[in-house]
Amino acid sequence: MVDNRDSLKRRLKAARDRQGLDKPEAGQGGLPNSAWGFGLRAGVEVVSALVVGVGLGFMLDRWLGTWPWLFLVFFVLGAAAGVLNVYRLFNPRSGARKG
Template identity: 35%
Template sequence: MADPHERNGENERKPGSADDADLSARLKSLDARISQASAHRAESEPRARPTSDSSALGQAFRLSAEFVAGVAAGGILGWIVDRLFGTSPWGLIVCLILGFCAGMLNLMRAAGMVKSARYDDKR
């Protein structure tokens, strides 16, 4: 039977201090090259957005709340108009459309696509 520790008749080389020194030198060289490459990459790449995903999620909730609030307010106001004046369903339809428009305008204002209503030209 063959010895399982023997490698097909090859003599195993036992590591010596010269091999350890060579390995240490190669590891130090590799570490220096990795440090240099990461420093080069850090200064060459433009910085990503400073905002994190949680602030993007917060902005998404804010924008959706702006839109939903406008539509909901229009719907409630339309329902009240219909109950008071008996104009069912026209008050609800008209106020829902106005609420949709108000929600879109508030959405664009919050996103910064349109000037705010309180913008003063005299500044």
């Protein structure tokens, strides 16, 4: 009888893992649980994408002498990447289709 319960528990856990129903343990990089967590993560996503875009554009402009054109292009690309990251934050299953 104990063996049947253990087998059932293992099968249920495997099914829940496949469906993604179990919440991730603390520290595993899951979604934030509070409004402050979402806001902070969304802000960090946007700012970090902008910093990378502006930094790349600035360095390429200095290297190629094309100021301010690459700076502006990479600023727009960084802003678009930041918005896309925030969109993915609020719609986590939109890109993860399992067949």
